[in-house]
Amino acid sequence: MARITFRKLALVFVSLISLAAIFSLHTSLWSRSSSRSNGVISRGTPINSLSSSLSPVRTRSVNKTGVSFHQQNELKPVAVPMGMINYDEWTCPPFVGYFVDDLRMHRYDWPEKPTVRMSSRAVRVITGHIYHFGARLYGYLHPPVTGLYWFSVNSSLSEGAYSIELWISRSSDPTKLVKRFNVTYAIEEKNCSKITNPIFIKLANQFIYYFEFHVKSFKAVLDIGVQEPIEHYKGYYKVRESGIFPWDENKYVYNNKERFGNRRITESVAQSVLLLYRKEFSKFYTNRKVKGIHYLVETKDQSYGSRFLLEMDIQLENGDTMQTSEYVYLPNKKRGRLCHTLNFQWKRNINVYIVVSVKDLGEWIKHLIHNMVDIYHATNDKHFQLVIVDYSSDDIDITKELLESSLPHWKVISLEGPFSRSAGLQAGVDYASDNNSIVMTIDMHLTLPLDFIDSVRKHTIEGKMAYAPMFFKLSEGFSENNVDGYWQIGTFGLFGMFKSDWERVGGFDVINYKYRWGGEDWDLLDRVVSIGIEVFRVRPPGLFHYYHTRAGMWGFHGNKLSC
Secondary structure, three states: OOOOOOOOOOOEEEEOOOHHHHOEEOOEOOOOOOOOOOOOOOOOOOOOOOOOOOOOEEEEEEEOOEEEEEEEOOOOOOEOOOOOEEEEEEOOOOOOOOOHHHHHOOOOOOOOOOOEEEEEOOOEEEEEOOOEEEEEEEEEEEOOOOEEEEEEEEEOOOOEEEEEEEEEEOOOOHHHEEEEEEEEEEEOOOOOOEEOOOEEEEEOOOOOEEEEEEEEEEOOOEEEEEEOOOOOOOHHHHOOEOEEEOOOOOOEEEOOEEEOOOEEOOHHHHHHHHHHHHHHHHHHOOOOEEEEEEEEEEEEEOOOEEEEEEEEEEEOOOOOEEEEEEEEEEEHHHOOOOEEOOOOOOOOOOOEEEEEEEOOOHHHHHHHHHHHHHHHHHHOOOOEEEEEEEOOOOOOOHHHHHHHOOOOOEEEEEOOOOOOHHHHHHHHHHHOOOOOOEEEEOOOOEEOOOOHHHHHHHOOEOOOEEEOOOEEEEOOOOEOOEOOEEEEOOOOOOEEEEHHHHHHHOOOOOOOOOOOOOOHHHHHHHHHHHOOOEEEEOOOOOOEEOOOEOOOOOOOOOOOOEO
């Protein structure tokens, strides 16, 4: 077990990276007029107002020439320009403790008597050589567009503790603040960074909102971020492909030219990660040994570092070999240290629902059932269920086909009316009653690799990551045994998330995309990315999409169109 350690810190700062770049901040110091009633923040209650009585404080103002200090006996109402934010800081003893409530115990100092008061352009604010400090950041937010905005906190030191709250008004009235965000976290030495689950607040462009962040920190470096909604169909550009080792030689041919698969991780990178993992592993398991890497997946973040999914062979005490998979993190600033990813590990044996929506595609439905049976026999995995949403198909009795198969878990949902891919898939998503399960929507005309269900589990993390694999689109007349085609990189027809995340994003838009061909996947992607869920993108070997026409399919009556 990792233990919390507290070493001396050379520098503590609060970083406001995103606020200025994203919002127009109409900010100003509150008017301390006697017309407002006195009041302080109490636990779990809204702020009524600030006290009108003020004592001399050391005030710092930022201008073009630098930083200047002066004393004043009374704070006058000060207009802060657009794009600026107010910052109050408490750095002197006895402001100890790890919680915002510890600041509130000092009613004579909080929130009226900060050690430093300044205004800044939402950039890095240095607090100095301090063990404990408190901060209050406040102003007005003017959203550029109406939508769901997410607020999050990232801590980038290997140890420390912090408590942070977000109070935001439903209008520009500072007296109507309500607490919307409350996080307390101790950063363990084993975990190099922590990004909180963001909170999502709908803000309207026609309103201006008053906000306050309250921070109590001990040796923690914090980035407080706010991100505006993703523009429609722009979520695609937020998704990045991952790399693998060893290279799977996942290359196929299109018009006599090779079409390569996944990005390749060099052997030197893989070996360096393996050495770091062995070093950490030996500290906890002296009688076990890491024999080697079976598979390695890297997801890069240029700002912070690389996350790896390691599949390794472990030699046990009795000499037997066990294969295990684990996510680890290699931060940019600490390249010689591998970190455990807190709350970012995949769940083995979690139930997976495979959902497809169909109408009058009898032969392809049989192909899908046989494919799922092959997966079941190859893996003996009893923790997945095939869900077929059928719009009154006339060319097959789906229930009869499933009863005659050896597939242990399946469900047929019958719907009436014209076929709708989005509405059908959403009916399958709704069928999954367990929020602690994964729902994976797929297309027809596919061959799924035998490890498909396990791949869904490994790359789907509740509240953190969705899985959207690409497939290889076969040319007309070709198959997986005689390959010609290309990787379909522009579609997200295969999409998996935890049921709880499907509910958070609202599922498919069954109104605007009920009878439209295409677009529902990109619309879903926009909303997934906008709430801070990462979308894992990779090109799995053996995931093929067969050429077919749209003749007889919904919306294409007799027209032969390739798909």
